[in-house]
Structures are given as structure tokens and as C-alpha cells.
Amino acid sequence: MKIAINTSDINSTSVNNETVKRIIFSSQKNSDYNQLVKLRLTLLVVFSAVITFLTANSGHAVNWFDLSMLATGGFLVVASSNGLNQIIEKNYDALMLRTANRPLATGRMGVTEAAIASLIFGVAGVSIIGIFLNPLCGILAFVSLVLYAFVYTPLKRITPLSVFVGAFPGALPTLLGWVAYTGNITSGALILFGVQFLWQFPHFWSIAWMLDEDYKRAGFKMLPMFGKDKKSALQILAFTVLLIPIGFLPTMEGFTGIISGCVAMIAGLYLSYLAFRLFQTCENKDAKKLMFACFLYLPLVQICFLLDKI
Numbered sequence: 001m002k003i004a005i006n007t008s009d010i011n012s013t014s015v016n017n018e019t020v021k022r023i024i025f026s027s028q029k030n031s032d033y034n035q036l037v038k039l040r041l042t043l044l045v046v047f048s049a050v051i052t053f054l055t056a057n058s059g060h061a062v063n064w065f066d067l068s069m070l071a072t073g074g075f076l077v078v079a080s081s082n083g084l085n086q087i088i089e090k091n092y093d094a095l096m097l098r099t100a101n102r103p104l105a106t107g108r109m110g111v112t113e114a115a116i117a118s119l120i121f122g123v124a125g126v127s128i129i130g131i132f133l134n135p136l137c138g139i140l141a142f143v144s145l146v147l148y149a150f151v152y153t154p155l156k157r158i159t160p161l162s163v164f165v166g167a168f169p170g171a172l173p174t175l176l177g178w179v180a181y182t183g184n185i186t187s188g189a190l191i192l193f194g195v196q197f198l199w200q201f202p203h204f205w206s207i208a209w210m211l212d213e214d215y216k217r218a219g220f221k222m223l224p225m226f227g228k229d230k231k232s233a234l235q236i237l238a239f240t241v242l243l244i245p246i247g248f249l250p251t252m253e254g255f256t257g258i259i260s261g262c263v264a265m266i267a268g269l270y271l272s273y274l275a276f277r278l279f280q281t282c283e284n285k286d287a288k289k290l291m292f293a294c295f296l297y298l299p300l301v302q303i304c305f306l307l308d309k310i
Helices: 007-036 039-057 064-088 111-132 135-155 162-182 187-210 212-217 230-241 243-252 258-281 284-309
Strands: none
Touching: 007 064, 007 111, 039 064, 039 162, 039 187, 039 284, 064 111, 064 135, 064 162, 111 135, 135 162, 162 187, 187 212, 187 230, 187 243, 187 258, 187 284, 230 243, 230 258, 243 258, 243 284, 258 284
16 A cells, blocks of 8 residues: 655645744844843933933924934944943853843853944944934943943942942933033033932842842842941932932023922932831832832933923
């Protein structure tokens, strides 16, 4: 008895299997690059630069080309910074639960591939900003990249002061957005920079409080006094309280109206209350409340500054 084999069915099945493999590989590669550039974080940083550009531009027609160059270049610079950060911390990421599945930590992506991609992102991003916007913008973008990748990143295992150093590149997107429109650094730019600079301390320290054990696995010294104690909580509270006056400073300087100033003060008071609760209890649940409140604080205040200036 002869069994007929339809070779066309076999070939079709083989093609289908190859197609599925390609789709799975493509999906995984996209996911790996999303993790490499920290897509959500990068978009939040770009939002900060864009909304500051619009705030500086308030009352005038928007130059959409400049805005698109700022968003594109800013995205690439931050993506490069995050990629370089993960290359440097590859072995340490593998030790932490939060980062163990990153592409470099697992070996799904090689260091060479990540380095080439990060270099391309960085050169392209700084070039776009420096050429299509202005040279000062390009310098700020380059300084931000270098500070984050090559100063802040290695300092994380040496001293808690790394958070202070990291707050500078973390707040530079506000200067970048302002200078992209005005071409220079004014008092308004420095005030908005100050708000985002100070905001980073309760924001990051509340995260570090919750992830303290994870950070310790990699030897990262992220909390201000090396541990989850009253001294660290008091320092978090002190920096959070500073957000109250600086949030009202744009109103005092006549940069924005009274409404945004009041919103910023109330938001700062609420963050300070949550930081005080953390100081009282030193518990993760209160650090988590502060963390989520910080997530809301910055976009809320920045949007209010913009709307109050229109």
C-alpha cells in the first residue's frame, strides 16, 4: 500500500513555521530595544522638554519643525543615555530582581550591538538638536548624556551623592526645551529647572526606599544615609519641603499666574505631608504613596504652568 505525501503541504507548513519564528524574533527584538532605551521613561523626559518649549513659546505661533526636532533629538539622546547605562551596569542588573530580565543582563543582546545602537542614537540626537535648533541646545544635550552615562552611573556604587549628580541631567530637559525656543538661559528657565531638579529627590528616594534590598544586591548606594531609617527619611522630607516655595516662585517672578502657583504650592504641601508620614513610620507603604504622588506632581505642575501662561 502506497501513502501519498503532498509535498506542497510540507513546504507550506515549513514556510508558516519560519514566518512564526520571524514574527516571534521581531517581537522579542522590539521588546529588547524598548527595554534598552527605557521607552516609557524616555517619553516622560521628552514630555518635560516639549512642555517647557511650549511654555516658553506661550502666546506665539508654535514652530512645529523646531518642536519635532526637539522631541526627536531629545528621544534619541535619552535613549542613548539609557543604553549606555545598561551596558555599564550589565553585570549588576543581572543581580537585581527588577532588572534581571533586561536584554543585556540576560544575554539576549550583546554589548557590541547595544553599544553601536547607543552610539548612533547619541550622535544622531545631539546632532539633530545642535544643527536644527541651536548650538547651546546641542551642548546641553551632550552634557546631559555624559553626566548621566559616565558620571551618575558609576557613582551609584560609590556614594549616595550620585542621586544629587543624577538630578542635573534629570532636570536638563527643562533647559533644553526653553533654550530650543529662546536660544538662551533666562531666569524662567532656571526656575523650571529648579522645580524639576528638586522634584527628583523625593521621586527617586521613594523608589529607592522600596527597592532598597534589590539595590543592595548590586551594591548600589541610593538612599541618602545608606539605609531605611529616620535620618534618610528626614533628608527626604527636607528636600520635599523645598518644593513648596520653589513651586510658587514662577508666580512671584511674574512668569505665570496665581492659579498655577497655588496648585504647585498645594501639590508641594501634599508631597511634604506624605514625606512626613514616611518619616514617622519608615514603612514601604508610605514610600509607595509618596512615589505615586511624585509621578503625578511633575506633569500636573508643568501643565498648570503652561495653561496659566497662555
